Amino acid sequence: MEKRFDIVSAGISAVDDLKYVDEYPPIDCKIPVHGSTRQGGGPACTATAAAGTLGGRTAYVARFGEGELARYMVWALGQHGVDTSHMVRDAEGGPYHSVIVVDRKGHRNVFYDPALYRTVRAEDMPDDLIASTALVLLDHITDPPLTPVAAKARRLSVPVLGDLEGETEASRGLAALTDYLVVPRHWAAWATGAGDPTKACAALASAERRATVVTNGVDGCYFSTPAHREVRHVPAFQVQAFDTNGCGDTFHGAFALSVARGLEVADAIVIASATAALKAVAAGGRKRGWEALPVLDAVREFLGERLQEPERSALLQKMEALR
Ligand SMILES: Nc1ncnc2c1ncn2[C@@H]1O[C@H](COP(=O)(O)OP(=O)(O)OP(=O)(O)O)[C@@H](O)[C@H]1O
């Protein structure tokens, strides 16, 4: 049956207000800012915007009121083709709000305020919404985790992709319910006690899960599937990175869309790596935040330049499924 959505997601959304200063001052100072920008953020939310930018049919669910930050988030998601019609009305609710001060060297401190964030409940995602998607994408930073939503998706036989960053005991329960576990190295190391990403990936992999992926920034990622349990390393594409903030989320979005459209895990990882690398390039630093999320043709062009035959033609052919 053709599904209405490729991805329905829930998790953290954030409005990031970036302030640019020359240098970090000592405390008790007044200094001017020489630029400001507002950007969307949050793992699941950015992943969904990334998949929407690639042309995926996506929806994001959150408990939002009518506040300025919530309205900004809905607008920003809409700019990236994400359906927000399934938002749950919660007068008090809204995204995280971060103020991020960046100096000329690119150092930054993040001051985040989670006060408006309300965790989506299982009843906020009705059965027919979950049944209408090929995949449910959930993140985890703070408790309570989205485990009840994952359990519901599992009951409805819709695969769950988890992006777990918050090192809380409850995140283990969410991990156990994922069909695709795609986590950064720090979470994998915390969960397994293995600092080495190959060992951590092997320890996390399970026969029931379709894929276990550990990402490790510029080093690339490590993955294991039931058909090929031995962990494989996929190097990141070498690029001149201008802004790696949100690369992991972009990776999740592209990976989720690829597997939702039926591509094999190994191919989805190459597509995700390319999409994340392009996000890092950020059009040579000319684009910021979600503006730097690449469209599908840009990812195809990049892979066309970076891959060798016969892999190039084979993958570009398979990527027709993403159109
Ligand atoms: N500098 C870079 N150049 C090229 N690719 C990169 C770079 N940084 C990250 N990537 C790609 O993005 C993937 C995910 O990055 P990373 O492991 O940093 O995720 P993360 O820690 O979840 O980041 P985020 O802060 O976005 O949540 C990597 O496996 C790699 O393929």
Ligand SMILES: [Mg+2]
């Ligand atoms: Mg991440």
